[in-house]
Amino acid sequence: MVRGVGALLLGLACVAVPAQERSLPAGALRSGSTYLSPELRAMQEDGFANPGMLWVEKGAKLWGVRAGADGRSCADCHGDARASMRGVAARYPAFDRAANRLLDLEGRINQCRAERQRAAPFAFESEELLGLTAHVASQSRGLPLKVAVDGPAAPHFARGRMLFERRIGQMNLACLHCHEWNAGRRLLAETISQGHPNAYPIYRLEWQSAGSLQRRLRACYSGVRAELPAYNSADLLDLSLFLAWRAEGLAIETPGVRR
Amino acid sequence: MPPRSCLPPSRPPSGGRRLRRALALLACLVAPAVAAQLPPYVIEDGGIAAPLAAPGDAARGRALLAARDPANCILCHAAPGVRFAGDLAPPLDGVGARLTPAQLRLRLVDSSRINPATIMPAYYRTEGLTEVAAAWRGRTVLTAAQIEDLVVYLSTLR
Numbered sequence: 161m162v163r164g165v166g167a168l169l170l171g172l173a174c175v176a177v178p179a180q181e182r183s184l185p186a187g188a189l190r191s192g193s194t195y196l197s198p199e200l201r202a203m204q205e206d207g208f209a210n211p212g213m214l215w216v217e218k219g220a221k222l223w224g225v226r227a228g229a230d231g232r233s234c235a236d237c238h239g240d241a242r243a244s245m246r247g248v249a250a251r252y253p254a255f256d257r258a259a260n261r262l263l264d265l266e267g268r269i270n271q272c273r274a275e276r277q278r279a280a281p282f283a284f285e286s287e288e289l290l291g292l293t294a295h296v297a298s299q300s301r302g303l304p305l306k307v308a309v310d311g312p313a314a315p316h317f318a319r320g321r322m323l324f325e326r327r328i329g330q331m332n333l334a335c336l337h338c339h340e341w342n343a344g345r346r347l348l349a350e351t352i353s354q355g356h357p358n359a360y361p362i363y364r365l366e367w368q369s370a371g372s373l374q375r376r377l378r379a380c381y382s383g384v385r386a387e388l389p390a391y392n393s394a395d396l397l398d399l400s401l402f403l404a405w406r407a408e409g410l411a412i413e414t415p416g417v418r419r
Numbered sequence: 420m421p422p423r424s425c426l427p428p429s430r431p432p433s434g435g436r437r438l439r440r441a442l443a444l445l446a447c448l449v450a451p452a453v454a455a456q457l458p459p460y461v462i463e464d465g466g467i468a469a470p471l472a473a474p475g476d477a478a479r480g481r482a483l484l485a486a487r488d489p490a491n492c493i494l495c496h497a498a499p500g501v502r503f504a505g506d507l508a509p510p511l512d513g514v515g516a517r518l519t520p521a522q523l524r525l526r527l528v529d530s531s532r533i534n535p536a537t538i539m540p541a542y543y544r545t546e547g548l549t550e551v552a553a554a555w556r557g558r559t560v561l562t563a564a565q566i567e568d569l570v571v572y573l574s575t576l577r
Contacts, residue, residue: 333538
């Protein structure tokens with residue numbers, strides 16, 4: 161109740177202020193893959209060499225597997241993912257009115273799992289959840305990101321922006337300091353990108369695995385020695401929404417490859 | 420004088436030392452609040468003239484500068500003799516000719532006192548930080564002695 165009123169007030173405040181000024185105009189946006197070495201870039205672009213494709217393929221298999229009390233598969237409801245899932249990832253994270261909360265693509269998949277299949281939700285970073293997310297997101301390859309940040313999403317968007325701009329951790333740095341002030345520069349050996357979410361889940365060599373956007377964000381929190389937000393916490397979801405808006409127009413590249 | 424164990428160590432505790440640290444921390448919590456504060460320093464003419472600890476050691480300072488932990492200065496700064504470094508910050512070559520030891524000391528202790536918008540972390544400050552991971556909460560990145568080692572080493576870069 162109190163939270164509801166708070167969200168309402170925050171929502172009203174967002175209508176009043178021009179919350180949507182862009183510090184990275186469309187012409188200045190650069191996908192993370194443009195900061196990669198030519199070798200890694202080629203690896204991402206080659207469907208056989210890209211290790212992330214293994215997860216896409218796992219997801220494609222799971223799409224047709226019946227599960228849960230109702231014994232239904234994703235395909236039983238959604239048919240051919242190539243048609244039904246095209247463009248979906250470009251709209252996420254999205255506010256879900258029924259659940260009354262913000263869902264990223266992983267959250268949506270797990271919600272279908274719990275409510276439509278009546279099966280146990282997949283664990284964060286499990287092969288299954290990464291696989292299905294990569295499979296669904298890869299259907300939107302080449303389509304521009306465009307999320308809704310108005311209506312019930314507005315307070316989440318405003319909070320995401322606040323989280324992007326505030327200093328945190330013992331290093332006392334904000335996302336902004338690295339990904340806006342210093343994109344293109346090197347932090348020791350790593351070239352800092354503009355911090356866009358358009359290729360997730362990605363395959364990261366350092367992880368020797370695929371990983372979600374939330375996992376990457378937690379790595380940045382840990383880099384500045386800040387308290388790690390839990391998976392699916394409001395902080396990570398709100399930040400993800402702000403990042404998707406900030407990257408509006410960038411084409412989806414899932415599965416990305418990173419160092 | 421606060422008990423020694425209340426002074427911020429340079430790295431988070433690990434393994435079997437955790438319990439002892441936790442007990443020591445408990446002792447600090449019940450000690451007067453002042454025990455958690457860092458010794459005061461005076462900023463004058465854009466610097467801190469008084470050393471924070473006994474005179475530092477240039478060789479230790481040099482090693483610290485390039486070590487991954489705890490200082491990791493080369494994340495951002497190039498420095499003489501260092502092969503791989505970031506480029507978020509000015510190279511440290513010649514910094515001893517540009518800045519006095521007092522000015523160097525303040526930049527290490529808390530660069531935001533000179534430039535509030537700086538991205539350089541404060542290496543000897545615990546206040547005014549947000550959501551610091553539990554392992555580092557209430558601890559400075561470097562000890563007073565390590566700051567002095569770096570001041571001496573950086574002063575030799577002319």
